Amino acid sequence: MALKRMDNIGIVVDDLGGTIDFFRELGLELEGRATIEGEWAGRVTGLGDQRVEIAMMRTPDGHGRLELSRFLTPPTVADHRNAPVNALGYLRVMFAVDDIDETLERLRKRGAQLVGEVVQYKDAYRLCYIRGPEGLLIGLAQELS
Numbered sequence: 001m002a003l004k005r006m007d008n009i010g011i012v013v014d015d016l017g018g019t020i021d022f023f024r025e026l027g028l029e030l031e032g033r034a035t036i037e038g039e040w041a042g043r044v045t046g047l048g049d050q051r052v053e054i055a056m057m058r059t060p061d062g063h064g065r066l067e068l069s070r071f072l073t074p075p076t077v078a079d080h081r082n083a084p085v086n087a088l089g090y091l092r093v094m095f096a097v098d099d100i101d102e103t104l105e106r107l108r109k110r111g112a113q114l115v116g117e118v119v120q121y122k123d124a125y126r127l128c129y130i131r132g133p134e135g136l137l138i139g140l141a142q143e144l145s
Contacts, residue, residue: 008067011091014070014134023066023068026095028058028059029059030058031065032055052069053069059095081136081137085137093136093138094140096142107130115130124143124144126141127141
């Protein structure tokens with residue numbers, strides 16, 4: 001049996017609405033929102049009795065998904081958003097964009113902050129990292145073909 005696909009990347013947040021708005025501005029589409037709870041959910045995550053609000057965001061091509069979760073119970077227990085990018089287990093998500101400068105301009109209006117600077121890798125890409133909502137690390141890549 002072969003791997004079929006990567007289904008989604010999950011990120012836990014405190015401000016679900018604001019984070020949805022940020023990723024909509026980036027260009028993702030809200031696929032749906034739900035509250036997940038019950039004994040079956042706690043068995044999957046190992047958290048026991050849990051209640052979590054989720055939002056599934058979809059990339060415009062329909063292939064990539066980002067699951068945003070806000071835990072109501074149990075409360076979140078750790079915060080590694082301020083860890084440097086070389087911390088073990090650190091999470092970041094990278095998006096391909098048409099115009100990195102235009103994207104940065106739009107996202108700065110929603111609080112995004114550039115980490116380092118926009119750099120060019122050979123004649124292939126312009127790249128940068130930004131801190132998005134709640135300090136999430138997000139990569140942007142513009143192909144230079």
